[in-house]
Amino acid sequence: MHLFYNIYKALENAFIYVNKLALETLARGPIPRHVAFIMDGNRRYTKDDSISIAAGYLAGSNTLMKPRKKIVDLCFECGINVIYLYAFSLENFHRPKEQIDILMKLLDGTLGEVGENDPLEKKHGFRIRVSGRLELLDDNALRGIANAMNATKNNQGKVLNICVAYTGRDEIASAIRETVADSGFPGKITAKSLTENMFIGFPPLDILIRTSGVYRWSDFMLWQCHQDTDIEVVGDELV
Numbered sequence: 001m002h003l004f005y006n007i008y009k010a011l012e013n014a015f016i017y018v019n020k021l022a023l024e025t026l027a028r029g030p031i032p033r034h035v036a037f038i039m040d041g042n043r044r045y046t047k048d049d050s051i052s053i054a055a056g057y058l059a060g061s062n063t064l065m066k067p068r069k070k071i072v073d074l075c076f077e078c079g080i081n082v083i084y085l086y087a088f089s090l091e092n093f094h095r096p097k098e099q100i101d102i103l104m105k106l107l108d109g110t111l112g113e114v115g116e117n118d119p120l121e122k123k124h125g126f127r128i129r130v131s132g133r134l135e136l137l138d139d140n141a142l143r144g145i146a147n148a149m150n151a152t153k154n155n156q157g158k159v160l161n162i163c164v165a166y167t168g169r170d171e172i173a174s175a176i177r178e179t180v181a182d183s184g185f186p187g188k189i190t191a192k193s194l195t196e197n198m199f200i201g202f203p204p205l206d207i208l209i210r211t212s213g214v215y216r217w218s219d220f221m222l223w224q225c226h227q228d229t230d231i232e233v234v235g236d237e238l239v
Ligand SMILES: CC(C)=CCC/C(C)=C/CC/C(C)=C/COP(=O)(O)OP(=O)(O)O
Pocket: 039, 040, 041, 042, 043, 044, 045, 057, 058, 060, 061, 064, 065, 085, 086, 087, 088, 089, 092, 103, 106, 107, 110, 111, 162, 212
């Protein structure tokens, strides 16, 4: 028993050391500043492990949001200042209602916990912004979202953007509508005026990561994937 415990401890220490080394190596740069994640493959993961879809989404959410070396923690530790998550697309509304309800409850559960006693938020002091057609969400999700945005609204610097009820094309269409409504004149539509009316706005993306091994864009952040130095950054607190 004693021998097994020693082997276990040695492996644990080796793991901590390798982890630290990997982080230090990564931190030497260059570090991307703005990174987006398409959080795909949660249902496929449930088939391999024969667990419920709810458990699969919870595992996905925990992999991102839990403290101690999970994705958001690691990104902020490495010096990435702005993270974007694609948590629910407009297309996802076509899924079975029970699956939509699972995700809405998860948003409420995870975002509803953000606040004073949340270790991840305490460690990094990041702001949470949620973008998309929030009016299409149910009360569960809206409650969690309101809590997270409110609890972190005074935080400066790091930002966790969560896109819900979102697609990139809908964002662009909505920005065109807003720009015309603001100016009353289609001639006022420019790349800059549209940027100002996007749900997410800027800054542009450095890296887009899709989990699950599938190579597809899925209509995420189409506008922001373009690096254009001529466009003024909107909201300098995001840079
Ligand atoms: C708090 C917070 C940010 C929560 C997010 C939770 C989460 C993991 C959302 C992902 C939702 C989703 C519809 C993924 C895409 O396909 P899929 O993974 O459903 O299915 P697939 O395996 O069929 O591609």
